[in-house]
Amino acid sequence: SQELEQSPQSLIVQEGKNLTINCTSSKTLYGLYWYKQKYGEGLIFLMMLQKGGEEKSHEKITAKLDEKKQQSSLHITASQPSHAGIYLCGARVGGSSASKIIFGSGTRLSIRP
Amino acid sequence: DTAVSQTPKYLVTQMGNDKSIKCEQNLGHDTMYWYKQDSKKFLKIMFSYNNKELIINETVPNRFSPKSPDKAHLNLHINSLELGDSAVYFCASSQRGLAGGQRQETQYFGPGTRLLVL
Numbered sequence: 001s002q003e004l005e006q007s008p009q010s011l012i013v014q015e016g017k018n019l020t021i022n023c024t025s026s027k028t029l030y031g032l033y034w035y036k037q038k039y040g041e042g043l044i045f046l047m048m049l050q051k052g053g054e055e056k057s058h059e060k061i062t063a064k065l066d067e068k069k070q071q072s073s074l075h076i077t078a079s080q081p082s083h084a085g086i087y088l089c090g091a092r093v094g095g096s097s098a099s100k101i102i103f104g105s106g107t108r109l110s111i112r113p
Numbered sequence: 114d115t116a117v118s119q120t121p122k123y124l125v126t127q128m129g130n131d132k133s134i135k136c137e138q139n140l141g142h143d144t145m146y147w148y149k150q151d152s153k154k155f156l157k158i159m160f161s162y163n164n165k166e167l168i169i170n171e172t173v174p175n176r177f178s179p180k181s182p183d184k185a186h187l188n189l190h191i192n193s194l195e196l197g198d199s200a201v202y203f204c205a206s207s208q209r210g211l212a213g214g215q216r217q218e219t220q221y222f223g224p225g226t227r228l229l230v231l
Contacts, residue, residue, distance in 0.1 A: 033219065042117070042203060043156075043222040086154060092218065100146070100169050101220060103156040 004091055004104035012110045013079050021074045021107045023089030029069045031092030033101060038085045046074075076109075084111045116140050117223035119204050125229045126194060134189045134226045136204030144168075145187035146205040146220060147179060156203070162187050163209065194230045201225045 005024045013019045023032070031050055035043040047056045049065035049072060056063050060077045076083055086108050090101040117138045126132055138145060146169075147159040161169035165181040176192045191198060204223040 031218070035222070040225075042224040043205075045219055045221060048219055088156065090156075100158045100161060100171075102158070106154050106156075108154075 004089055004102060006087075006089055006104035006107050008107060009105065010108040010110070012112055014112050015080060016078055019076050019079055019109070021087050021089075021109070023072045023074070023104055025070045025091055027070070029065065029072070029091050032065055032069075032072045033090040033092070034063050034072070034074050035088045035090060036085050037088060037106070043088065079111050081111045081113065084109055117204055117206055117221050119202075119223040119226050121226060122224065123227050123229075125231065127231055128194055128196060130194050131190070131192045132194060132228075133191070134202055134204075134228075136187045136189070136223055138185055138204075138206040138221070138223075140206055140208070140221060142206040142208045142221075143184055144207045144209055144218070145181065145184075146207075147187065147189050148203040148205060148222075150201040150203060150225070152200070160187075160189075196230050199228055199230045201227050 003026045007022045011019060033048050034046040036046055037043050047058060047063045049063055052067040052069045054065045062075045065072045072089060074087060086106045088103050088106045090103045092101055120135045124132060144163045146161045148156050149159055150156045158171050159173045160179045162181045164184060178190045179187060181187045203225045205220040207218045207220040209218060
């Protein structure tokens with residue numbers, strides 16, 4: 001079965017600094033999702049990557065999927081307090097009849113003012 | 114105009130009770146899901162329904178029974194609640210289909226229901 005590993009598990013960053021979160025899969029990724037979860041709230045969809053080498057950006061967050069489609073990184077530039085939360089990567093698995101997302105264990109990000 | 118909503122937001126109950134959690138989506142999606150997030154924040158799928166038909170059942174105890182009265186609703190009923198059922202339960206929805214030749218099934222999540230079994 002496919003597994004996703006995220007690193008680091010937790011991260012404390014000074015406000016204004018850059019940071020990177022990694023997501024590594026044991027198998028080829030067909031659809032890699034990044035979500036953010038704030039305490040007491042649901043998951044907020046950030047980005048989805050499908051093609052090897054693909055890169056997407058939204059405001060100060062950039063996500064990349066490597067050429068082999070087994071690793072993705074999420075990079076935040078000039079971090080702000082609003083970036084604090086738990087970041088989850090998810091991979092779509094399954095065929096056309098029934099697909100699901102399996103999630104990594106999450107990275108807890110705290111921003112120090 | 115919440116996209117995916119769940120009720121209740123919090124649920125505290127005694128062991129052995131039966132409880133239900135409701136989920137509604139107004140996105141016009143044809144697929145809905147239930148996920149369980151445990152105390153370690155690990156998120157795992159439980160069920161998935163497409164057009165009111167069960168398509169994924171991830172070895173969940175029979176005490177959990179999802180029901181989909183229509184495409185916009187997927188409720189979760191839990192019988193004989195146990196301590197280990199304490200978790201946050203998330204509902205999600207997506208629309209199956211292709212966009213630009215690529216499968217696009219982004220799932221949108223509800224705010225979660227925090228269940229505590231005493």
